[in-house]
Amino acid sequence: MSVDKDERQRHLPAGRKAQLAAYVADTGQVTVSELAERFGVSIDTVRRDLDQLSADGVLVRTYGGAVSLSTVFRTDRAxxxxxxxxxxxxxxxxxxxxxxxxxxxxxxxxxxxxxxxxxxxxxxxxxxxxxxxxxxxxxxxxxxxxxxxxxxxxxxxxxxxxxxxxxxxxxxxxxxxxxxxxxxxxxxxxxxxxxxxxxxxxxxxxxxxxxxxxxxxxxxxxxxxxxxxxxxxxxxxxxxxxxxxxxxxxxxxxxxxxxxxxxxxxxxxxxxxxxxxxxxx
The missing domain is CATH 3.40.50.1360 (Rossmann fold)
Structure with a gap:
């Protein structure tokens, strides 16, 4: 039985981080535990991924998770x-x-x-x-x-x-x-x-x-x-x-x-x- 391409990518660091970044962008705000469960990796792995994505300017790291850039830019709400x-x-x-x-x-x-x-x-x-x-x-x-x-x-x-x-x-x-x-x-x-x-x-x-x-x-x-x-x-x-x-x-x-x-x-x-x-x- 063939393995779905997305499923294979999920377990590759580069592919996982790309999917993780896309998920944060779609969701707006996520927690480390939510990401670990969704992507089937450890909490420490998710934290490292988020730290790297934050350093790359892809998202904003927060206490216990991350938020998308679009969410940050919408902080000045009515x-x-x-x-x-x-x-x-x-x-x-x-x-x-x-x-x-x-x-x-x-x-x-x-x-x-x-x-x-x-x-x-x-x-x-x-x-x-x-x-x-x-x-x-x-x-x-x-x-x-x-x-x-x-x-x-x-x-x-x-x-x-x-x-x-x-x-x-x-x-x-x-x-x-x-x-x-x-x-x-x-x-x-x-x-x-x-x-x-x-x-x-x-x-x-x-x-x-x-x-x-x-x-x-x-x-x-x-x-x-x-x-x-x-x-x-x-x-x-x-x-x-x-x-x-x-x-x-x-x-x-x-x-x-x-x-x-x-x-x-x-x-x-x-x-x-x-x-x-x-x-x-």
Whole structure:
């Protein structure tokens, strides 16, 4: 009985990698275990194939798998689409981020659906001052929690419903006022050991940088699907944050890089008493 050509190729390294690349391109996002089962090879073999394909620029390696280039280029989705993605993970992150907020403090919140979830989880807080470029945040904040809300001006990105402009306010005479906050809650599009925190839009990256610079403490919010990826514009290096709040522990290389930069990782499994101060992972 003859063996199907595709079946023979599957067990040849070059043929397997070509089929693997095609499968990722068609599927969009895959896991290592899914690929190992589909192609009948070990997980280590799949990891080596993915690493090589990533180095060749064929796909983007992620924590536990890979995504196609077309999926990466579609990361800047409309806010109504992003509201339905990773909902459970975002909610877990939001609860942890809200626990960092202290009553009577001033916080800055950037655009994004994860930070929007944080705003909805501030109902137990009181006397907060919130400054944001996220047009959805003012309506999501529990009225009992808020003393003042400020919205940064500038152009509006209808795709994300966030403003783009300077992180500043001016007095009636035109002079720029010096502002700062106790805590900046910054949602990012990707986190990687070598690239730091990145996002897809240059102007939004500039706003995030300025929020970070004006904050006494900084918490980066990113679910685990964003690990090991790099987007167009760097927000900052890893060490600019005090905390990375996520839904699961990062892979070893990212975990080690965060520890080296004194960034505390907060996940749902972390003990509450570990969340109060900055420390290594």
């Amino acid at each position: 806010v109504d689409q992003r509201l339905t993605l990773q909902e459970q993970e975002k909610e877990k992150i939001a609860v942890l981020a809200a626990a960092l907020v202290q009553d009577s403090s001033t916080i800055m919140i950037n655009g994004g659906t994860t930070t929007l979830a944080v705003a909805r989880n501030l109902g137990q807080h009181r006397d907060l001052t919130v400054a944001t470029n996220n047009l959805l945040v003012p309506g999501a904040l529990p009225p009992t929690a808020i003393r003042d809300i400020y919205l940064f001006g500038g152009a509006v990105r209808t795709l994300t419903l966030a403003t783009i402009g300077p992180v500043s306010f001016r007095a009636s005479g035109g002079a720029e006022l010096d502002i700062s906050c106790d805590l900046a809650l910054i949602g990012v599009g990707a986190v990687a050991a070598d690239a730091g925190y990145t996002t897809s839009n240059l102007a939004e990256a500039a706003m995030m940088q300025e929020m970070i610079a004006r904050a006494g403490r900084v918490a980066i919010l990113a679910d685990s699907s964003k690990f090991g990826r790099r987007l167009f514009a760097q927000v900052s290096e890893l060490g600019s944050a005090d905390y990375l709040i996520t839904d699961t522990a990062p892979p070893a290389d990212l975990r080690d890089a965060l520890a080296a930069n004194d960034v505390k990782v907060i996940t749902p499994a972390a003990s509450p008493r570990q969340r109060g101060t900055r420390s290594a992972v």
